[in-house]
Amino acid sequence: MPELRSSTRQARLRFRKLDDQQAEPAVKPVPPAPQRAGKCDHIPAARGRKGAPWRRVVPAPRRARKGAEVVDLDANLGSEHLPKAVAIHAVVCESKDPALNKVAQGVGNKGMRMDGESAEKLVGAEDDSTIAPIPERVHVGNSPVYITDRKLGKGGFGQVYVGRRVSGGTARTGPHAYEVALKFEHRSSKGCNFVPPYEWQVYQTLNGCYGVPAVHYKGRQGDYYILVMDILGPSLWDVWNSLGQAMSPHMAACIAVEAISILEKFHSKGFVHGDVKPENFLLGLPGSPEEKKLFLIDLGLASKWRDSSGQHVDYDQRPDIFRGTIRYASAHAHLGRTGSRRDDLESLAYTLIFLIKGRLPWQGYQGDTKSFLVCKKKMATSPDMLCSFCPPPFKQFLESVTNMKFDEEPNYAKLISLFESLIESPASRPIRIDGALKVGQKRGRLPVNHEEDDQPKKKVRLGSPASQWISVYNARRPMKQRYHYNVADNRLQQHIEKGNEDGLYISCVASSANLWALIMDAGTDFGSQVYELSPVFLHKDWIMDQWEKSFYITAIAGALNGSSLVLMSKGTPYTQQSYKLEIAGE
Template sequence: MSAPKKRGLPKPLPDGFILTDNVKKKWRLGKVVGQGGFGLIYYASQDIGSAVSADTDFVVKVEYHENGPLFCELSFYKRAGRPEMMQKWMQSKRLDHLGIPKYWASGQAEYNGIKYRFMVMERLGTDLQKISERNGGRFKKATVLRVGQVLVDILEYIHENEFVHADIKASNLMLGHRNPQELYLADYGLANRYCNDGVQKQYHENHRKGHDGTIEYTSLDAHRGVTGSRRGDIQILGFCLLHWLCGSLPWDGDLKNAVKVMEAKDRLMDSLPESVQQLSVNGASTAEVASLLLYVKSLNFHDKPDYQRLRQILSTGTKEKLDFSVPRGVGEKKSASKALEPPNRGKARCSSTKHQPAMSSIEVQNGQRKAKGQGVSKAKPVAIGEEDDDEEDDDEEDEGGREKKLKQASCNRRRQNVPQKSDRVTRSLRSRAGTLKSYKEDDSTNDDDDEEEEEKEEDVRSNPIDPRYIRGPPKGKRGRPKMV
């Protein structure tokens, strides 16, 4: 069997499949519950004799053996993510929580001749991307600042162990399975070492490796193909915080063009703090994010960030809880945009016909108008009842071009043996059921008929009409007029 593509998602393993990790411990797979990077995520259990419960505390991430992301993630955990290391760090910093998911085991497996790599992890809850989508892309300001503080704690630990994360985003931030007030930074598939045994890598642009990471948030260093840096992680954090405060980013419309995104980020960084402060919405000031990005701008590539200063920039004075309820103004924003929408399509079509050429013939079939004749643009659907196949309708005519249009309409009507009007005479559309939709043009002259007489055959205006073209009552089954 040929080897699978290195960058594709793996074929699912069967429910109940048994994995054996590197220390010969066995794990039973449950159902697939998600995917991350280029791997599938399964529920898992240490009890291999029973089906995996939906309340289990473990998940297993599985990728093809040839894939790179899971290998990178395992490298991070083996060097910097061991539980005893994190516990020691928390004690030294007096932290109650450090949001890095616990690593339990890893190994390799084979099924149907295909090799897989797997990693057993602590199970987490929902990710912030799902919450963000529910909230219109925004979080409350106090929650945004609190999330920023938690991430500064996590990044400080990662950086102290010579790694950068390089892919901070809402879909990689997850709440705790048992405690939703705990926040975790997951997915270390793009994590890399910026420093080897105390020797930091040099700044070197490589455009063949440019724009790595998630395009909305990736750092300007990454856009230029420079290896990951600590200032890059803090800049990514700043772009994320700005998005969660405002609900969008200035370069959202150019995400398919990485160069344009990079240029937009350059402009934003060059014009700080005003470029960020002016993006404030619904009273939620972005001054703190502007200060954070201004501090990032002051850092050189090799500089170590002042993490305590970053915490102070994002501080609210109290240790706020994570509140992911809908921010104030999200619904109002939708209502405001709705109020700015143009009139409904039916009305827009009626008013726009004033500037269309006169139509030689219009058939109304199944709620649509079909235009015939020379020089007539395609008619748009009209929301009315089913009409008689032979009934006709003239569009409203513009005053400036009426004489020319009447001349063309006259030729068309002669060919169809239909009497001509000398000036503005509008035929109405009548459904078989007798329902009438009246589309009136704006004009200073009004009809003398009452509203109860709307179903008359002709809507005659106050302008005089040549007696030769005045029609009598409708004749025949379809109500077509006879020539005078």
């Protein structure tokens, strides 16, 4: 790519932390998943209010190295075709709720770090000069006529504008709203490929699903496919920013309860979202009755977890395919495994921990191997470390969802009940939890506010556990395991002694380049264990001495220098043992 010579354009191409980048660099895009030709851009349903002012924050340009490609890799975009950027502008909204009004003002003043101007040179982005202009008036299907107003956002191949009705319309939301969100996607974009966007199919199936914004009209006008949707308020990312990039555990608990409820309804329709993160959860329009209600947006990466016969889809693994956002994606997504319900819940766990702590341990990696390094770090980070300084329910939630099987049906009610101790009274809740209180769903003992939702609810109260509940436990003992690798000879003793103090015994050893690897387990049934690191391979006299004491060989490994590590344990199921040593050449 030639150097960018315009300082103005250079200023619009924001440099951000590449730790939020979601995929390989532009020269090596991730191939699309088989379900669709490409993902529609990451654009919220819309945010704003009539007459609301805008404020943009454009950082000073950074000098580009000579001959270097200057692109804006937007941090948290969930996409199958990466990199791409989205321009979302914060809208300051007047609200009757002081807390939400503060959120809206904070967004307007600070700008959104996630949502910068799109770079025209970005892979997958469309050059506005080469495509048809956005229609000034929109009329699709049986919709009213809308005038295209201010622009709310732009992505790789889609844009969102405010639409104002030419006449009529008195409501703030719904099909008769005087302002709506108009999402435009050019028919030649990768998300469409001259056919209606894949996201349309998902919306058509989910329209009316709890927590999913309503699509009132859709159709094609000229060269554009257009969705007419409700305008929504700030995202959880905006709220987190406005609160000093640290959210209280009580607010995060409300988010957890409502988000789990939304995902339960979403999954009941046969889909997994595939890109759960703070930017994809939006609150209702400030000043409206739904300003405290949570919505899940951006369905371009949604996929089916069950087939037309109602059976769970087959497991598959394609390491060359990544779907989602690197920061919040499940470890299974990094490994290219078929998406299922467990992945949405694992991404939600990372989202909640991020909102509380403000950072995840795997942020900061860069380069071509970023996705691999992030996956490795996720798998190596224990729940104790990840959830440090978080209340216990968040650790319990993380452990539950990361241990789920591919086709396991989540126990949503149990997951919701984990957070009930953190839920405050209805008047103090920053987020409504209507979804957790629907009739026919036992949701622990969460209180109900009948004025918040027209749907009938089952009344439950906080208090002592219900006497009719039954808990079932498995008789199998808990399994604990520890491993050490690249262990030098002089460090073997301290690792083994520390493991023995914790009730762990070595079950397996291996050697590479004269360094040792140890696997220590709590379920070996060994009563005691001895070992010898011998300069010769298999010290016969020592082994025979241990046999006399009822110790038997349970693990053995040899190093390149001819030494050997022999583990002998007491409590094995066998009482006789022999070995044979063959010398090469004999």
